[in-house]
Amino acid sequence: MGYKNLPLWSNRRRAKLLKEFHELFVGYYNDLTAHGHGGEVVEGNVAQQNRVKLNYLITDVQRAIIDAGCHSIVRYQDAPIAGGRVHNMDPIANLFRLYRYQMDPHFVTDAVEAAVGVYDRDFLSALIRTLNPLWWAWKLVGWLASLPFALIGAAGFNRAAAEGSVIGKLFKFIAEISILILTLLQIDQLVFAGKYLVLIKANLPT
Known part of the structure; x- marks a missing residue:
């Protein structure tokens, strides 16, 4: 269901969901410590707690981003030793592998922030159609x-x-x-x- 087919309360619920996800992800990523080579990381206490909450929200967040038209798919190239294959990857679906894939976490935050902007800008329209x-x-x-x-x-x-x-x-x-x-x-x-x-x-x- 596209964002233009949502009543006001669903619009606000999705905007709140995305903002909560953004905050949890930033807290998670800032509490990671690189460990050795190969993209392995150690999660601190905050990261471990936020990981549980992120897993709970991730499916709804993906749906909210897609419905807002802010797809998070990026082009990714495997390491030469792995064949160097170029393929599409969703950073949000691979949220806890970004370090391993050496992917910029801004791929996640940019998609979430863009979707928040879509829902916030649609606030007035959502109010009008809800009352119609x-x-x-x-x-x-x-x-x-x-x-x-x-x-x-x-x-x-x-x-x-x-x-x-x-x-x-x-x-x-x-x-x-x-x-x-x-x-x-x-x-x-x-x-x-x-x-x-x-x-x-x-x-x-x-």
Whole structure:
């Protein structure tokens, strides 16, 4: 779910999560001591405590960064003795191997800080859409259109693959438009019924 599809409280929760992660990572990295050669390090007491907390948060942080469009993937080249292969690497997924890979910790902090900026700048927009009943109505339409894919996932099949396929996207689009039209027709019928009742009452003998 992209950051523009989040209500205000989710926006603030993610910004807080990222800031907490940033603080824990800086504390962790500053409490490392190089040990011998080969990128081995010794973790101090603070680093050991922060490592547990970082592990707990890392999956949600990765999701928040990706949803903000601030991907942390970098190009990394193995040592010549290991073949010198160039490949993509996620520093956040390899948080506790940065020393070993001789990777700059700023790869992590830069991605986190950039994502915080995205969520903070989206604060006003998040507030407006949270207060907008039409936005919630469209969210409900999207949820209803996604129910068949939820059933596919519950049956053990790959929901993401089904929902992301061309046929899946087309089905979801048609379902959303159909639900929206049916909802508007229902509202129109209710409005008509209300006007009809008012007209009847106005013509009743007193």
